[in-house]
Amino acid sequence: MALWKGSTYKAKIREEPGWTKQTIKDFAQAGYNKIKDRFTGGAVLVAALWIHGDGCYIVSKPRGDAMVDFMFANRLTAPAWNSYNEERTDPDLEDRFHAEDGACFYVENRLPLSGKVPAGGNYEEISGGIRPFIAIYGKYRSSDKEGFKPPCGGGNADPPCTLEMSWLHIDYN
16 A cells, blocks of 8 residues: 655555565665656655564655644654654754654554554564664755665754664664
C-alpha cells in the first residue's frame, strides 16, 4: 500500500523470507525513483526502515508545513521517537524532520506496533531482538548527486539523526 499525504510519500511492504539489508536499500532507491519527478527542487529523500518480522516502512522526507505540524502535534503517538525529538530544533520548519524521522513516526503509528515501544525505548523491542535497519536514498538539493545518504547528512537538526538512530538501536547504510 502506498499513498501521498500532502507531499509526503508512505508505503508499507510486508516482510518476506530472504530479505537482506540490500533488499531494504533497493526499496529506498525504488521509493526515490517513484517520487523524484514530483519535486522541482530541494531535498528529495526516501527512508526504508526494516522491522524484522513485520516489514519495511518507506517514507519520503516529510514535506510541507502541514505534515511537519501534524508530526509535531501527534508526536506523543510515537513515544520512543518523540523521546529523542521533543526538543528538536532546526532553523527551517520544513527541515525539522527528515525521512528517517518520518519512517520512525510511521512505524510507531501503525498497528500492530502502535504503543509497543515506550518512551525511551528502542526498536529492537519490536523487531524480535534484532536491530532494525534503515537505508536513506536521494539527494539533499537539486544540484546534489543522488545516492545513499547517512541519517541527517544534509541537515542541521539537533539532536542529529545519527544519534537518534543509535538511541533507537537502528543500524543504517
